Amino acid sequence: MTMPSHPAPRRGVERRGLRDHVYELILELLLSGEVEPGARLAIDTIARQLDVSPTPVREALVHLERTGLVTREALKGYRVAPPLGSEELAELFEARLVLETAAARLATPAGPDLVAQLGEAQQRHREAGERVVEALDAGRVDLALTTEYFAADTDFHAVVFRACGNRYLVGMSESLGAQLHRMRQSALRGVTDVHEAVAEHAAVADAFRGLGELTPEQAMERHIVGVRTRSLAQARRG
Amino acid sequence: MTMPSHPAPRRGVERRGLRDHVYELILELLLSGEVEPGARLAIDTIARQLDVSPTPVREALVHLERTGLVTREALKGYRVAPPLGSEELAELFEARLVLETAAARLATPAGPDLVAQLGEAQQRHREAGERVVEALDAGRVDLALTTEYFAADTDFHAVVFRACGNRYLVGMSESLGAQLHRMRQSALRGVTDVHEAVAEHAAVADAFRGLGELTPEQAMERHIVGVRTRSLAQARRG
DNA sequence: CGATCCACTTTCCTATAGGATCGCCGCAGT
DNA sequence: ACTGCGGCGATCCTATAGGAAAGTGGATCG
Numbered sequence: 001m002t003m004p005s006h007p008a009p010r011r012g013v014e015r016r017g018l019r020d021h022v023y024e025l026i027l028e029l030l031l032s033g034e035v036e037p038g039a040r041l042a043i044d045t046i047a048r049q050l051d052v053s054p055t056p057v058r059e060a061l062v063h064l065e066r067t068g069l070v071t072r073e074a075l076k077g078y079r080v081a082p083p084l085g086s087e088e089l090a091e092l093f094e095a096r097l098v099l100e101t102a103a104a105r106l107a108t109p110a111g112p113d114l115v116a117q118l119g120e121a122q123q124r125h126r127e128a129g130e131r132v133v134e135a136l137d138a139g140r141v142d143l144a145l146t147t148e149y150f151a152a153d154t155d156f157h158a159v160v161f162r163a164c165g166n167r168y169l170v171g172m173s174e175s176l177g178a179q180l181h182r183m184r185q186s187a188l189r190g191v192t193d194v195h196e197a198v199a200e201h202a203a204v205a206d207a208f209r210g211l212g213e214l215t216p217e218q219a220m221e222r223h224i225v226g227v228r229t230r231s232l233a234q235a236r237r238g
Numbered sequence: 239m240t241m242p243s244h245p246a247p248r249r250g251v252e253r254r255g256l257r258d259h260v261y262e263l264i265l266e267l268l269l270s271g272e273v274e275p276g277a278r279l280a281i282d283t284i285a286r287q288l289d290v291s292p293t294p295v296r297e298a299l300v301h302l303e304r305t306g307l308v309t310r311e312a313l314k315g316y317r318v319a320p321p322l323g324s325e326e327l328a329e330l331f332e333a334r335l336v337l338e339t340a341a342a343r344l345a346t347p348a349g350p351d352l353v354a355q356l357g358e359a360q361q362r363h364r365e366a367g368e369r370v371v372e373a374l375d376a377g378r379v380d381l382a383l384t385t386e387y388f389a390a391d392t393d394f395h396a397v398v399f400r401a402c403g404n405r406y407l408v409g410m411s412e413s414l415g416a417q418l419h420r421m422r423q424s425a426l427r428g429v430t431d432v433h434e435a436v437a438e439h440a441a442v443a444d445a446f447r448g449l450g451e452l453t454p455e456q457a458m459e460r461h462i463v464g465v466r467t468r469s470l471a472q473a474r475r476g
Numbered sequence: 477c478g479a480t481c482c483a484c485t486t487t488c489c490t491a492t493a494g495g496a497t498c499g500c501c502g503c504a505g506t
Numbered sequence: 507a508c509t510g511c512g513g514c515g516a517t518c519c520t521a522t523a524g525g526a527a528a529g530t531g532g533a534t535c536g
Contacts, residue, residue: 018519018520019519040487042486043487043489044487052520053519053520054488054521054522055519055520055521059296062257062297062300062301063304066304074258075488075528076487076488077487088405091405094344095404095406095407095410098336098340098407099336102340166329167326168329168414169329169336172410172413256489256490257489280517281517282518283517291490291491292518293491296519312518313517314497315517315518
């Protein structure tokens, strides 16, 4: 029945930090959107699928529970967190507005490192956006390109957060990042505001370079407000 | 050999949510300051002391790891997080300034519920402060009174955060709360700014009531800046 | 025909055992 | 005397087993 003769399967995962490995696997599973919200996350089922014992799976789920991606009901098990409601969406944008503007303010004035990194991130974001638009004009929605675009967008903002020199703000931003990713795959069907986002990122980068009349904080505020307005409008239409 | 005849020890803890119970016990242990920073937190030692199996202890430590109160070194075990350095202290105050002012701004204008709760919290804080000062004048430093004072202070700010209507900001505030508690027991010897803190809390409450010339956000900003200034000065002296 | 009760299955939760690794101490060699 | 090295203890990490509770299906009775 249960073959106990497995001596040492020596699976692909390295022994070091098996818990973190399991965590990343489940995280990837959640962010890929292959499981719908509310679905059960059975511990030993996942353990069997990953060919590990339930213990590291349990630890990874505890870790994920604090990120808000999964919910736990005592003696009932873990579930994928339900999709964000309209109130949570509004609060998420509000919180992001607070954090992003604060980070931009604290990162001002920008040193040469920040200007350089911001330029690179901006360029990657613009190029990824062009590829998405190109694919979109061809009538196809490429998941890989969309993921790459979102990653470039996240990187752009991460550059600002790292430059603000406050590890706690960085941690909060990462904490919200998971919720943000959840929103993207639940509320939005695709990317429709590439041009606006690229333009606003350029405005932020220019503000950090000392160009234009806006402070970096003001430029970032306009960007987040713009994202919120477009997202809510799209959510209302969809 | 190993007595498997243990039928059901049925210890004092209820079966429901043993993990959360262990978490709170360890949290209380950490916040009480009975363990110095850097001390080892052996899993099975704690498990034996609490008379539970290592698994819930492990889960509780994973939970605590994400709060920043404990650190984990792979294959080396858990340790109490080292004390906050001067840089971390400055960043902590900066982050708190961002969050608290944002919460105060979002909670404006205050409804009657907020005014009432704020008044009660303010009163408890003032009374706890008076007791601390009274004990301090008598030459003794009462740990219980100090703890009560800090709890009242935390409650006052928690009222504002709950009123701001943003669960993400509330979560961030609680996340910083642990670090804040860590700072209080590491950097500060005692409470020396009761009068200033009480007065600033009163200014915040008055601002929410529409009295005075300051907005709640401005009053809260002055309060946090004041706390920062006094704390850094005390840390420099001590 | 419908509601209730009971047994079964599934799953979580805890406990225990064993393998692997890291730090430490004593010892030999230069 | 100092340094490299091997054994030993402690601890972490993973795996497996068993008990308890919740959900589910079917059978029985009104």
